[in-house]
Amino acid sequence: MSTYAIGDIQGCYKEFKELLNIIKFNKKKDKLWLTGDLVNKGPKSFDVIKYLMDLEESAITVLGNHDFYLIASYFKAKPWPNKNNLFDEILNHKESDKIIKWLRNQKIIYFDEKLECILVHAGIHPSWKIQEILLISQKIENLLKSERCENFVKSLWSNEPNKWNSRLNIKDKLIFAVNVFTRIRYLNKDLSLDFNTKSNPIDANLDELIPWYECNHDLFNKYMFIIGHWSTLGYKKNKHLVSIDTGCAWGNKLTAIKILKDKNIKKYDIQC
Secondary structure: EEEEEOOOOOOOOHHHHHHHHOOOOOOOOOOEEEEEOOOOOOOOOHHHHHHHHHHHHHEEEEOOOHHHHHHHHHOOOOOOOOOOOOOOOHOOOHHHHHHHHHOOEOOEEEEEOOOOEEOOOOOOOOOOOOHHHHHHHHHHHHHHOOOHHHHHHHHHOOOOOOOOOOOOHHHHHHHHHHHHHHHEEEEOOOOOOEOOOOOOOOOOOOOOOEHHOOOOOOHHHHOOOEEEEOOOOOOOEEEEEEEOOOHHHOEEEEEEEEEEEHHHHEEEEEEE
């Protein structure tokens, strides 16, 4: 059995299937991890979702910000309607309820103790302990699965609070946590979230901003984080991070990695 992870597909079904052929993915014995942002921008979001649904237990995906946008559009919450969201094929399909239910049952963060990996769309906050990460991600997942999902999703569309405090009320903690798990790139020096800068750290003003993965965190000593979300960062590998959103929806590449022993990886990609 092999474990593969693939970066943000964003509706690029043709390239996704070609990459699966390159890595010789076998759904009967292999595992496939997805970094989220399965939908939007590309032309075949419906086909991507349906294919992953058919994989059942062979696929594990975490939710990205665009996946949340789809759920929000289904419930007619902000940012619906949005001319930039290409969700009509899914929302108008006779199986839309089934598709959204499947999406609501996906993970926010995934830990694999054996491989010593953490799969998350964007990242974590450096002030969080492992117990906080597990508890708040479980709370988000439970709310998405529950009858309270619509109200929960409608509450999320805010950039405030942008700084973590353990004394925040539960609503604000959840807003902050969803923003971290699905949107984080940079932190300000006071560890508040920056939502404006999307550029590669080479081009950013790093006198004022810190890439989240450059902050100190005990988890970095044990786990390798596998993330998507940051297409301008592209492919990046260091001892505790692999970034694999390589901008397929922007005409760049779609990237897969094979996760080997001792946090080693083998990289594959195709031009989009």
